[in-house]
Amino acid sequence: MMTPGTEQALAEAVRAAHAAREPLAIEGAGSKRAMLRPVQAARTLSTRGLTGITLYKPAELVISARAGTPVAEIEAALAEQGQQIIAEPPDLSALLGAGGATLGGVVATNLSGPRRIAWGSMRDHVLGIRAVKGDGEIFRSGGRVLKNVTGLDLCKLLAGSHGTLGVLTEITFKVLPAAEATGTLALAVPDLGAGVRALSAGLGSPFGVSGAALLPMGMAAMGLPGPVALLRIEDFSESVTYRTGRLREVLAPFGEISLFDGQAARSLWRGVRDATFLDAAPEDAVWRLSVAPSAAPAVCAALPGAKLLLDWGGGLIWVAGEASEAMHQAVVAAAGTGSFTLFRAPDALRHAVAVLPPEPPALAAISTRVKALLDPAGILNPGRMGR
Amino acid sequence: MIRLPAPKPEVLARRPEILAGLARLVPADALITEELRLRPYETDGLSAYRQMPMAVVLPRTTAEVAAVLRFCHQQGVRVIPRGAGTSLSGGALPLADAVVIGLMRMNRILEMNFEDRFAVVEAGVTNIGITQAVAGEGFFYAPDPSSQLACMIGGNVMMNSGGAHCLKYGVTANNLLGVKFVTIEGEIFEVGGTHLDGAGYDWLGLITGSEGQLGMVTEVTVRILRGPEGARAMLAAFSSIPVAGQAVDAIIGSGIIPVALEFMDRPCIHACEAFAHAGYPLDAEAMLIIEVEGSEAEQDALLARIRDICARFDPISMKVAESAEQSLAIWKGRKGAFGAVGRISPDYLCMDGTIPTGELPRVLGRITEMSEEYGLKVANVFHAGDGNLHPLIMFDANDPESFRKAEAFGADILKLCVEVGGCLTGEHGVGVEKRDLMHVQFTADELALQRSIKSAFDPDWLLNPAKVFPLLGETVLAGAA
Numbered sequence: 001m002m003t004p005g006t007e008q009a010l011a012e013a014v015r016a017a018h019a020a021r022e023p024l025a026i027e028g029a030g031s032k033r034a035m036l037r038p039v040q041a042a043r044t045l046s047t048r049g050l051t052g053i054t055l056y057k058p059a060e061l062v063i064s065a066r067a068g069t070p071v072a073e074i075e076a077a078l079a080e081q082g083q084q085i086i087a088e089p090p091d092l093s094a095l096l097g098a099g100g101a102t103l104g105g106v107v108a109t110n111l112s113g114p115r116r117i118a119w120g121s122m123r124d125h126v127l128g129i130r131a132v133k134g135d136g137e138i139f140r141s142g143g144r145v146l147k148n149v150t151g152l153d154l155c156k157l158l159a160g161s162h163g164t165l166g167v168l169t170e171i172t173f174k175v176l177p178a179a180e181a182t183g184t185l186a187l188a189v190p191d192l193g194a195g196v197r198a199l200s201a202g203l204g205s206p207f208g209v210s211g212a213a214l215l216p217m218g219m220a221a222m223g224l225p226g227p228v229a230l231l232r233i234e235d236f237s238e239s240v241t242y243r244t245g246r247l248r249e250v251l252a253p254f255g256e257i258s259l260f261d262g263q264a265a266r267s268l269w270r271g272v273r274d275a276t277f278l279d280a281a282p283e284d285a286v287w288r289l290s291v292a293p294s295a296a297p298a299v300c301a302a303l304p305g306a307k308l309l310l311d312w313g314g315g316l317i318w319v320a321g322e323a324s325e326a327m328h329q330a331v332v333a334a335a336g337t338g339s340f341t342l343f344r345a346p347d348a349l350r351h352a353v354a355v356l357p358p359e360p361p362a363l364a365a366i367s368t369r370v371k372a373l374l375d376p377a378g379i380l381n382p383g384r385m386g387r
Numbered sequence: 388m389i390r391l392p393a394p395k396p397e398v399l400a401r402r403p404e405i406l407a408g409l410a411r412l413v414p415a416d417a418l419i420t421e422e423l424r425l426r427p428y429e430t431d432g433l434s435a436y437r438q439m440p441m442a443v444v445l446p447r448t449t450a451e452v453a454a455v456l457r458f459c460h461q462q463g464v465r466v467i468p469r470g471a472g473t474s475l476s477g478g479a480l481p482l483a484d485a486v487v488i489g490l491m492r493m494n495r496i497l498e499m500n501f502e503d504r505f506a507v508v509e510a511g512v513t514n515i516g517i518t519q520a521v522a523g524e525g526f527f528y529a530p531d532p533s534s535q536l537a538c539m540i541g542g543n544v545m546m547n548s549g550g551a552h553c554l555k556y557g558v559t560a561n562n563l564l565g566v567k568f569v570t571i572e573g574e575i576f577e578v579g580g581t582h583l584d585g586a587g588y589d590w591l592g593l594i595t596g597s598e599g600q601l602g603m604v605t606e607v608t609v610r611i612l613r614g615p616e617g618a619r620a621m622l623a624a625f626s627s628i629p630v631a632g633q634a635v636d637a638i639i640g641s642g643i644i645p646v647a648l649e650f651m652d653r654p655c656i657h658a659c660e661a662f663a664h665a666g667y668p669l670d671a672e673a674m675l676i677i678e679v680e681g682s683e684a685e686q687d688a689l690l691a692r693i694r695d696i697c698a699r700f701d702p703i704s705m706k707v708a709e710s711a712e713q714s715l716a717i718w719k720g721r722k723g724a725f726g727a728v729g730r731i732s733p734d735y736l737c738m739d740g741t742i743p744t745g746e747l748p749r750v751l752g753r754i755t756e757m758s759e760e761y762g763l764k765v766a767n768v769f770h771a772g773d774g775n776l777h778p779l780i781m782f783d784a785n786d787p788e789s790f791r792k793a794e795a796f797g798a799d800i801l802k803l804c805v806e807v808g809g810c811l812t813g814e815h816g817v818g819v820e821k822r823d824l825m826h827v828q829f830t831a832d833e834l835a836l837q838r839s840i841k842s843a844f845d846p847d848w849l850l851n852p853a854k855v856f857p858l859l860g861e862t863v864l865a866g867a868a
Contacts, residue, residue, distance in 0.1 A: 059636035060744050060774070082642060110584060121584050123592065124561045139833050145741040146773035147558065147813035149547045149596045150821075150828055151855065152837045156560070156592025165588070177642035200502045206525065206616045236642075239685050292503045292581040315503075315582055339585035356586045362574035367588060369843035373836070385587065 003049040007066075007130065007138060007169040013045055014167060014379075015136025023382045026163035028068055028102030031093060032109055034344045036162065036355040039381050047104045050169055053077055055144065062127065062144055064172040067104025074103055084178040087122040088113030090273045095286060096344060104168040110160030113273035114211035114232065117203065117312040123159035125174040131158055131166035134375025144172045157370075163381040165374040179234035183244040184211070184265040187229040187255040192216060193297040195229040196314035198254035200293060202231040203313050205250045207243040210234045213272040214310035216300065217279065222258075229254070232269060278309040280320035285345035287331045289317040291338030302334040318343075328353045355386045389436045389477075389819055390862040391853050394484035398441075398464055405462055406442055409486065412454045417492070419443040428469070428487050432534070433477040433820055435736075435784065438865045440467060440481035445489045449567055449575055449605040452488060456603065457573025459486055465849050466571070468599040470511065470542030473534040475737055476818025478546060478598055478854060483865075485852075490541050493605060496520050505564055505581055507608045510541025514548075517609060526611045529556035532814065533722065540607050547596030549814035551647045551721075554772035555680075556612070558814070560595040567606035568594060571845045581608060593840075598816050599851035601844040615680035618646060620714045621690050621707040623697040624671030628652065629748035631673035634700045635771045636744070638677065638693055645693070647678040648772035649721055652751065655728070655766035655779070656720075662727030665720035668704045675771065676721055678714070724768045725779065732764065732781030734790075738797050740804030741813035744774040753803055754778055761796045763789070775813035776804065802827050817855045825857055 004010040017024050023041035027033065029048055050066040053074065057063075058081040065074055071089060078084055089106040090113050093099030107129075112121040128142035131154075141154035158166055185202075189195040192214065199212040211232030218224045231251070233243045240261075248257055260268055271277040280286050284307070291299055293314035300308050306321035321327050323345050332340055332354070342355040359367055371378075398405065406420050419425055420442050430437045441464075446452045459466050465485040472479050472489075481487050493509035496516070500506070501524050506517055514535040517528040531550035532538055538548065544566060549558045556562070565579025568590075579591045594601055625631040635648060651659065651667075651674045660667040667674060675697075679689040690707050697705055708714035720727070728735050742750050751767060758765045769776040778800055782793035801811045801821060805828050811821045825834060838856055841848070 057743065057745060059640050061639065062743070110589075112584065116583065120557055120561050123584070123589060124557060133836075137832060139836055140829075141833075143741075143808070143810050143828075145743060145775075145809045145813070147549055147553060147741045147770070147775040148810040149549075149558075149814055149816055150810045150812050151817065151825065151834075152600070152840055153547070153560070153592055153596050154837075154840075156589045156595070159592075160584075160587075160589050176644060177639075180642065197502070200504075203504060204501060204526075204613050206613050208615075236688070238688060239681065242682060242685065288586075290582040290584055290586075292500075292505075294500075294502045312583060313504075337580055338582045339580070339587070341586040359587065360576035362570060362572075363568075363576050363578070363590065366570070366843055367590075370588075370840060373839050373843060 001044040001046055003046045005049040007050065010047070010050065010167060010169060011132045011136045011138050014132050014134065017379050018135045018377050021377050021379065023379045026167050026381045028105035029100035031098040031101045032096060032105055033098065034096045035109065036342060037350045037383050037386055038347050039384050041382065045167065047102065047167065047169065054170065058083060061146065061175055062172060063175055064144060064170060065103050066170050067102060067168045069103050071101045071103055071106055078175055082178055083175045086115060086119050086125050086174065086176050088115040088273055089122055090275065092274060094274060094276050095280065103171055107159050107171050108161065108163050108168055114213060114269055114311055117212055118208065118210045123156055126155045126159050126171060127174055128172040129155045129158055129168055130170040131168050133166050134377060134380045146174055162384050164384055165371065167380065181237040181240040182232060182234045182261065182265050183240040184260040184268055185231045185244060185247060185251060186224065186258045186260060187251055188224050189227050189229050189255045192227060192300050194254055195227050196293055196296050198229045198251055199231065199313045201250055201254065202247060205247060207233065207247050208235065211269055212313040214314055215277050216308045230268060230272065232265070272311055275309055275318045278318045278320050279307055283323065284320040285323035285327065285349060286343040287319040288341045288343045289319065289335045289338055291315055291317065291335060295336065295338065299334045303330060323349050325349065325352055388864045390858060391438060391482055391865045392858060393861040393863045394482065395463065398484040402441060405464060408458055408462065409442060409444060409455065412458055413444055413446055413451050417445045417447065428481060431472040431477060431479040432475045433818065435790065436477050436480050436819060436865065438481050438483060440485050440487045441483065443487040443489055445492050447492045449569065452603055452605050453569045453573040453575050455488055456569055456571055460571045460573065460849060463847065465852050467851055468545065468603050470539035471513070471537045473538045473542065474546065474816065474818055476812065476816040476820040478816050478818040480819050482852060488603065490539065490605065497606065501526065503581060504611050505608055506611050507606060508540055510605050510607060511539050514538050514540060514543055521611050525614055527614050528609055528611055529562050530559045533725065540609065541604050544595055544604050544607055545597060545599050546816040549775065551649060551770060553770065554648060555644055555646045560592060562610045563591060563595060563607065564610055565608040566591060566594060566604045569603045569605060571602060571850055579608065598818065598855050600841045600855055602850065616682045617686060617711065618678055618680045618714070619686045619690065619708045619711065620676055620678040620717045621693065621705065622674055622676050622717050623705045624668040624674045624703040625700060626672055626703055628673045628751050630700050631675060632747040634675065634697050637696045637699065639772065641692065641696055643689060643692060645677050645772065646680045647676065648770070649676040650769050650771035651721065652767040654764060655724060655768045658727040658731050658766055659720035659724050662730055663720040663723045665716055666706070667720055671703050676717055721768065728766050728779045728781065734782050734784040736780045736782065736793050736797050738776065738778045738780065738800050739812045739815035740801045740809055741773070741775045742804050742807050742809035744771065746807040750803060750807060754800055757796055757799055761792050763793055763796055774809065798824060819854055822855060823857055
């Protein structure tokens with residue numbers, strides 16, 4: 001494994017691999033190696049040697065850090081100033097069996113947590129990047145200001161490209177103040193349909209719901225054995241009191257309501273964020289679907305026996321089930337016009353199936369040309385996204 | 388005067404055949420070829436530059452857009468996509484050998500879904516039209532560029548438009564779920580859908596803000612949001628620009644996320660007050676308009692917090708709106724700022740750089756010095772929360788020297804924005820206006836990379852040429868107004 005300590009050294013390593021037509025597995029801490037398709041490469045290039053916050057201006061709501069900086073380190077620095085990463089990226093160590101996620105990793109995989117539904121994704125808040133193309137050339141896109149439409153936005157393209165279009169070396173992103181208080185309403189709902197309707201009612205209310213999840217298996221430990229809808233308010237204390245009260249009125253028709261706040265509320269949302277509520281068995285494969293929320297009950301009904309966890313008002317569906325091609329095809333069919341990711345599975349399945357939805361043919365042709373521009377020899381994470 | 392690519396002689400020579408070919412693709416009323424009716428399309432919101440196109444096509448369907456693009460691609464004809472023509476950067480400026488494809492007739496709202504909180508609209512629906520359509524259910528479409536009465540969502544997507552409320556709600560890119568995209572070859576496909584964050588490359592993010600360089604968008608799926616219970620504004624006036632800047636920092640540092648945080652300097656305050664009689668303090672050097680959202684009680688609490696913060700900076704005056712009407716009065720001057728400046732100067736250039744907010748005092752100080760050096764007045768109004776400046780440079784378009792100086796002054800401001808860590812354009816786009824400054828912000832290699840990505844979509848460079856990228860190859864001078 002190569003762990004260069006400078007962007008220049010990393011660029012040199014990529015340039016050499018490009019010249020030798022030698023594929024590289026690109027990663028940060030490697031905490032998401034279990035996602036998508038295994039990379040076929042003899043050598044790994046990690047950004048974990050590129051660490052440190054390079055700029056932090058709390059009053060400007062902007063922070064920059066090298067790609068290998070652990071997310072935990074950034075969260076700690078922000079917390080000191082009462083701020084937070086807006087998109088609430090998950091810690092998937094329980095699900096994927098490896099921790100220490102880096103900033104570059106969460107941006108390259110565009111993984112966002114519950115707050116995404118109200119405040120945007122990891123990708124939405126990336127203001128600027130530095131990255132190394134597949135031929136070793138360093139480039140920048142965006143900048144360090146909150147509004148910028150100068151030139152083509154390659155930040156968006158790189159965010160979520162799983163290291164296949166370039167190696168992120170430094171990322172600048174927008175942050176926001178962390179809310180003073182948080183309150184969560186838990187509704188015991190009769191079924192998933194009612195649960196999603198409750199979440200939609202909450203998200204369609206004027207009270208600023210910042211998290212809207214659905215636990216099909218409930219929370220038995222808290223005396224809620226059936227499906228439970230969770231809705232979160234984050235704000236100043238007096239607003240949390242007011243808004244949870246008003247939200248209670250909106251949600252009353254949907255089921256019995258209990259209120260969680262403080263540490264209890266925070267740990268509930270960590271369980272949603274990190275998908276630990278999915279309760280996947282070690283041998284299960286795991287999928288992550290994104291659909292229109294109102295489609296979610298039918299998606300879930302099409303996957304009998306699967307374990308499920310819903311977030312983003314029902315639009316984000318975590319699925320755990322048998323690690324088989326038949327189950328994969330069922331998940332893909334259930335996702336319909338939505339999107340899917342094979343999140344975790346035995347290598348054989350990861351090699352056998354499409355781990356992401358295909359692009360329409362005309363777009364795939366453009367995609368191939370853009371990939372060739374950014375990675376002419378095809379050495380960056382080959383196969384990772386299924387091609 | 389602006390340099391444009393030299394018209395292709397072989398295209399000009401085949402004008403009759405090309406027009407006949409277009410006539411076979413769209414109904415007769417959708418093709419404009421006579422000079423008098425082409426005239427309205429010779430310019431856009433940057434009216435200093437004008438160029439008559441060869442023809443204008445006004446399709447009503449995606450299939451017609453695709454057919455016209457396919458034909459133009461086969462014929463090697465350049466294409467200028469156009470929405471409402473409100474671009475302040477010349478994004479829709481035609482070329483003499485180009486066909487303008489205007490999407491204003493594609494103005495239907497196709498679907499409104501309040502349970503899943505999205506709307507599907509055609510590209511020619513106005514920005515305000517979306518909000519008007521969903522307002523009955525208490526919803527709105529968040530990005531609100533000041534041209535929102537006229538500008539169209541297709542243009543908003545292409546320019547990644549912002550507005551006064553971006554600090555909380557983000558820009559266009561943060562409020563989209565999908566688009567229907569047509570390539571220069573006439574291929575149609577969907578990007579995104581009605582779900583969030585599809586897996587795979589984010590083509591939607593690349594297309595957004597691409598200024599018509601990659602293809603055309605005919606339908607847009609936008610997120611719609613439930614509006615707050617209410618909103619109210621206050622104003623706070625300060626004796627100096629640096630002090631107002633410190634107040635902005637303190638407000639943001641307090642944990643409050645105002646829904647809008649606008650800044651005006653003395654010349655702008657005076658222009659707006661004379662125009663709108665909004666009750667602005669004429670003795671102030673800088674004024675903030677701060678808007679918060681929530682219930683009446685929440686608004687009171689937040690405005691009280693902000694008032695306490697501002698009080699620490701020895702304000703000349705503060706005025707908290709007691710009602711929605713008073714709030715509108717506070718906004719009235721700001722919303723009319725461009726018109727107000729237009730009243731005191733025959734012409735003005737509206738710049739659009741963004742700076743790190745901490746650089747505000749330094750940058751505004753330097754702009755004041757430059758104003759004296761150039762002998763041109765400038766009024767500053769901008770979105771303080773996100774550092775997006777809008778210096779309005781006043782000049783006289785009847786005096787070529789005055790226009791030349793105004794352009795040079797504007798370029799100097801934008802270079803300064805880049806020098807302090809900002810960018811050339813925060814929301815208006817590069818267009819033709821800032822094209823030749825791109826090298827100030829990007830290296831030659833970075834520009835080459837962006838160019839090559841355009842080429843991956845548009846190998847013959849037929850889509851909206853002369854915009855965004857510095858020109859290569861033979862050029863001609865096009866007429867100024």
